[in-house]
Amino acid sequence: MTQQNTAGREALRQTLAARFRTFIEPEYVISDDETLRPYECDGLSMYCEMPLLVVLPGTVEQAQQVLKLCHQQSIPVVARGAGTGLCAGAMPHAEGVVLSMARFDRILEIDAPSRSARVQPGVRNLAISEAAAEQGLYYGPDPSSQIACTIGGNVAENSGGVHCLKYGLTVHNLLSIELLTVEGDRLTLGSQGLDACGMDLMALMTGSEGLLGIVTEVRVKLLPKPEVAQVVMAGFDSVQAAGDAVGRIIAEGIIPGGLEMMDSHAIVAAEAFAQAGYPVDAQALLLCEVDGTEEEVHEHIDAVETLFRHLGATSVRTSHSEEERARLWKGRKSAFPAVGRISPDYYCMDGTIPRGQLAHVLTEMQKMSDEYGLRVANVFHAGDGNLHPLILFDANTPGEFEKTEAFGGRILELCVEVGGCITGEHGVGIEKIRQMPVQFNDQEVAQFHRIKDAFDPQGTLNPGKGIPTLRQCQEYRSLNPRLEPNSPVAAQAHSHQEAGHG
Amino acid sequence: MADLSAQLQHQVIAARTDRRPLTIVGGNTKAFMGRSPVEEHTRLDLSGHTGILTYHPVELVLTARAGTRLTELEAALAEQNQMLSFEPPRFGPEATIGGTLACNQSGPGRPWWSSIRDQVLGIRMINGRGEHLHFGGQVMKNVAGYDVSRLQAGAMGTLGVMTEVSLKVLPKPAASRTLKLAVSADEAIGIMNRRALESRPLTAACWYQGHLYLRLSGALSAVEATLARWEGEVDDAGDAFWQQLRDQQLSLFDGEAPLWRFSVSPSAPLADLEGEWVLDWGGAQRWYRGEADKARMEAIAAAAGGQVSLYRGGDRQQEVMHALPPALQQLQLRLKEAFDPDHLFNPGRVYSWM
Ligand SMILES: Cc1cc2nc3c(=O)[nH]c(=O)nc-3n(C[C@H](O)[C@H](O)[C@H](O)COP(=O)(O)OP(=O)(O)OC[C@H]3O[C@@H](n4cnc5c(N)ncnc54)[C@H](O)[C@@H]3O)c2cc1C
Numbered sequence: 001m002t003q004q005n006t007a008g009r010e011a012l013r014q015t016l017a018a019r020f021r022t023f024i025e026p027e028y029v030i031s032d033d034e035t036l037r038p039y040e041c042d043g044l045s046m047y048c049e050m051p052l053l054v055v056l057p058g059t060v061e062q063a064q065q066v067l068k069l070c071h072q073q074s075i076p077v078v079a080r081g082a083g084t085g086l087c088a089g090a091m092p093h094a095e096g097v098v099l100s101m102a103r104f105d106r107i108l109e110i111d112a113p114s115r116s117a118r119v120q121p122g123v124r125n126l127a128i129s130e131a132a133a134e135q136g137l138y139y140g141p142d143p144s145s146q147i148a149c150t151i152g153g154n155v156a157e158n159s160g161g162v163h164c165l166k167y168g169l170t171v172h173n174l175l176s177i178e179l180l181t182v183e184g185d186r187l188t189l190g191s192q193g194l195d196a197c198g199m200d201l202m203a204l205m206t207g208s209e210g211l212l213g214i215v216t217e218v219r220v221k222l223l224p225k226p227e228v229a230q231v232v233m234a235g236f237d238s239v240q241a242a243g244d245a246v247g248r249i250i251a252e253g254i255i256p257g258g259l260e261m262m263d264s265h266a267i268v269a270a271e272a273f274a275q276a277g278y279p280v281d282a283q284a285l286l287l288c289e290v291d292g293t294e295e296e297v298h299e300h301i302d303a304v305e306t307l308f309r310h311l312g313a314t315s316v317r318t319s320h321s322e323e324e325r326a327r328l329w330k331g332r333k334s335a336f337p338a339v340g341r342i343s344p345d346y347y348c349m350d351g352t353i354p355r356g357q358l359a360h361v362l363t364e365m366q367k368m369s370d371e372y373g374l375r376v377a378n379v380f381h382a383g384d385g386n387l388h389p390l391i392l393f394d395a396n397t398p399g400e401f402e403k404t405e406a407f408g409g410r411i412l413e414l415c416v417e418v419g420g421c422i423t424g425e426h427g428v429g430i431e432k433i434r435q436m437p438v439q440f441n442d443q444e445v446a447q448f449h450r451i452k453d454a455f456d457p458q459g460t461l462n463p464g465k466g467i468p469t470l471r472q473c474q475e476y477r478s479l480n481p482r483l484e485p486n487s488p489v490a491a492q493a494h495s496h497q498e499a500g501h502g
Numbered sequence: 503m504a505d506l507s508a509q510l511q512h513q514v515i516a517a518r519t520d521r522r523p524l525t526i527v528g529g530n531t532k533a534f535m536g537r538s539p540v541e542e543h544t545r546l547d548l549s550g551h552t553g554i555l556t557y558h559p560v561e562l563v564l565t566a567r568a569g570t571r572l573t574e575l576e577a578a579l580a581e582q583n584q585m586l587s588f589e590p591p592r593f594g595p596e597a598t599i600g601g602t603l604a605c606n607q608s609g610p611g612r613p614w615w616s617s618i619r620d621q622v623l624g625i626r627m628i629n630g631r632g633e634h635l636h637f638g639g640q641v642m643k644n645v646a647g648y649d650v651s652r653l654q655a656g657a658m659g660t661l662g663v664m665t666e667v668s669l670k671v672l673p674k675p676a677a678s679r680t681l682k683l684a685v686s687a688d689e690a691i692g693i694m695n696r697r698a699l700e701s702r703p704l705t706a707a708c709w710y711q712g713h714l715y716l717r718l719s720g721a722l723s724a725v726e727a728t729l730a731r732w733e734g735e736v737d738d739a740g741d742a743f744w745q746q747l748r749d750q751q752l753s754l755f756d757g758e759a760p761l762w763r764f765s766v767s768p769s770a771p772l773a774d775l776e777g778e779w780v781l782d783w784g785g786a787q788r789w790y791r792g793e794a795d796k797a798r799m800e801a802i803a804a805a806a807g808g809q810v811s812l813y814r815g816g817d818r819q820q821e822v823m824h825a826l827p828p829a830l831q832q833l834q835l836r837l838k839e840a841f842d843p844d845h846l847f848n849p850g851r852v853y854s855w856m
Contacts, residue, residue, distance in 0.1 A: 192807030193765035203652030424643035
């Protein structure tokens with residue numbers, strides 16, 4: 001940046017900050033580098049950028065004014081919840097304002113009779129369940145980051161958790177959302193009923209990564225707490241056997257509350273970290289939780305235990321107390337930090353695959369791991385096919401992060417090749433924008449841009465995230481000759497190609 | 503089983519060249535829904551575009567061409583002891599999966615077993631530029647790109663021609679029983695909402711003609727234990743009741759009087775309106791028969807936290823959907839044009855201005 005530019009940027013920063021301070025308490029308009037620093041990245045700290053300013057409005061009217069001002073001056077706006085995102089979705093824009101929703105942290109209403117809660121977007125995911133607990137209710141989607149992440153961020157990412165197979169993703173657990181458009185107009189999508197007339201705009205907003213509007217209020221569904229929950233842990237001597245066991249549970253007609261798998265690297269790391277009692281010599285570990293009424297849980301737990309034994313599980317253990325259940329889960333829930341302890345750094349991928357492809361994908365991944373000389377540990381939301389390979393690397397070794405990213409990119413391509421997708425729950429953000437052309441052709445990407453234009457014609461909401469430019473798509477394809485322009489690998493893998501596609 | 507997608511795409515491109523709007527038709531069982539614009543348009547017929555493309559029972563995922571009949575899907579699923587959990591209504595054997603998604607139609611189990619909008623994982627569609635596009639996928643979790651698949655639910659084909667639909671399917675419950683008890687509508691609203699707070703295998707709740715019906719489904723032991731605990735008589739004709747409710751064959755649905763659909767908070771008190779009601783979806787979907795002023799119905803729906811539409815009958819040249827605030831109307835119009843710049847698809851079907 002030239003000196004003149006720097007001076008111009010500083011001047012813009014100060015004028016804008018002064019404008020904001022006319023309607024927001026001065027301490028909530030941050031304009032000095034030191035206080036701005038913590039905002040430079042989200043949970044994916046390899047990507048950072050210093051923003052022009054950070055503002056923390058305390059009311060919807062203030063947020064509205066921020067948006068109006070920025071809109072008039074075509075200044076980029078990046079919404080931010082807790083900053084736990086894993087795709088650099090909340091990474092600031094160098095010329096833009098970060099709109100932190102942290103002060104919108106009130107639970108406005110828990111309505112037990114209709115099983116719903118009305119909350120502000122900065123409310124933490126877990127806080128909703130805590131507040132509803134008194135009424136015997138809870139909020140379904142439970143990302144591992146639930147202590148910290150906000151419901152606004154969850155809506156923006158369509159976050160999931162270990163209970164998704166049975167209870168759905170964020171999109172399945174919303175009744176309505178209020179939002180501000182880029183121009184500062186207030187809209188309500190959805191209703192207190194289970195649907196609303198016309199096209200489903202609420203579904204479109206969910207998972208839109210802050211590119212279409214700013215969520216200012218959310219009404220979520222609440223669920224009755226299951227009478228009981230029990231978890232069966234089983235070790236297997238091959239990933240294939242564990243994968244087959246998952247298929248067999250489903251084939252039995254059982255939909256577990258949670259169904260998670262870990263590979264041997266993840267088992268060893270998690271056991272060392274959490275002493276959960278995992279079989280460290282197993283090649284794969286399954287955690288299958290069944291919840292519901294007492295009768296149903298007993299019936300299904302019996303069935304699951306029998307099935308695991310029948311399918312050659314090397315060890316089977318069932319929780320018989322809440323304490324034991326918590327301990328068995330602890331290993332899985334702390335898998336990321338556990339892996340963080342056996343390696344200086346790790347990089348978490350997030351592809352989804354058809355479950356039947358698991359053994360193949362893991363074998364291919366092992367080959368890549370050898371090729372790149374980087375270890376990889378796998379945790380897998382086995383029930384819904386969402387794979388989290390954790391690539392172990394050392395950011396202090398020059399060139400190793402680049403190698404890691406290349407490896408990660410190959411994993412995502414592989415996921416698409418077998419009929420899956422590049423992200424199951426973490427979002428595209430900046431991180432996966434390069435791989436978008438693997439999943440979508442240029443016409444599809446252009447359609448995404450037209451959707452964006454309908455909401456935000458100037459493109460100032462979270463610019464550069466989520467959807468690649470057509471030029472980025474072309475660049476990606478020219479570097480990856482396996483990919484023909486306009487025909488993603490996805491289409492090639494489809495058994496039923498029809499004429500005219502692309 | 504036939505793939506007509508190339509032909510459909512040509513028809514759209516030709517319509518675009520001639521600036522000639524199209525009426526998209528699947529099984530034509532839902533022609534009564536939405537507005538009936540005065541003008542007749544060329545039909546784009548999806549009923550021949552049929553066939554299940556992939557079905558992997560252990561993956562719980564099925565992909566079919568949009569013109570595939572619900573009956574065909576259900577037969578294939580039943581062989582594997584699985585089902586379309588959203589219990590799509592059918593107003594004729596010809597009902598298709600594409601039409602069901604476009605009209606966002608789900609049956610009595612909706613609050614517990616989710617809707618077609620919830621279960622759709624991906625689609626292929628032809629947009630107004632004649633481009634055949636693919637969104638979403640055949641896996642349960644996918645957050646790459648905007649959720650164009652679920653956006654279609656309720657759009658009634660105004661954004662494009664769906665050619666393929668991928669869905670999450672579920673195992674059939676091992677057992678299912680219905681409890682019946684005589685109560686007033688007001689009491690029923692209270693009971694339905696209280697029962698829904700319990701961790702019990704409730705999968706449908708409806709009040710009709712002085713009786714509350716509660717369906718319990720799941721493991722036999724859980725169903726039986728709940729029957730023993732809850733008030734009411736086991737209704738052996740329960741399955742038939744839910745089917746008639748789903749397909750609107752109960753006597754309330756007979757005749758010509760306008761049928762209003764309220765989608766509201768399940769715990770909202772019953773509106774003060776003379777006439778007959780069915781309270782489905784545990785109170786969240788309420789049917790009312792009778793002549794009424796739309797503005798008044800909208801006020802009642804808004805007071806109950808939701809919306810109303812004129813589902814069947816009445817004046818269908820006028821608006822039949824709940825009125826939108828201007829900002830939302832403009833946004834929907836811009837989105838319409840993002841998909842269909844020349845307003846080719848189903849003009850005026852959802853709203854007069856779209
Ligand atoms: C240890 C760890 C475990 C995790 N586990 C899971 C998991 O199990 N499942 C899962 O799905 N995710 C998981 N995540 C990812 C992350 O927690 C989720 O994506 C979460 O929803 C982000 O919420 P946030 O409040 O931190 O949002 P941020 O990171 O602040 O923002 C995320 C995106 O949302 C946008 N945004 C935020 N607030 C708003 C708003 N009010 N209006 C509009 N846009 C907004 C931002 O612009 C950004 O694009 C995990 C992360 C970590 C660090």
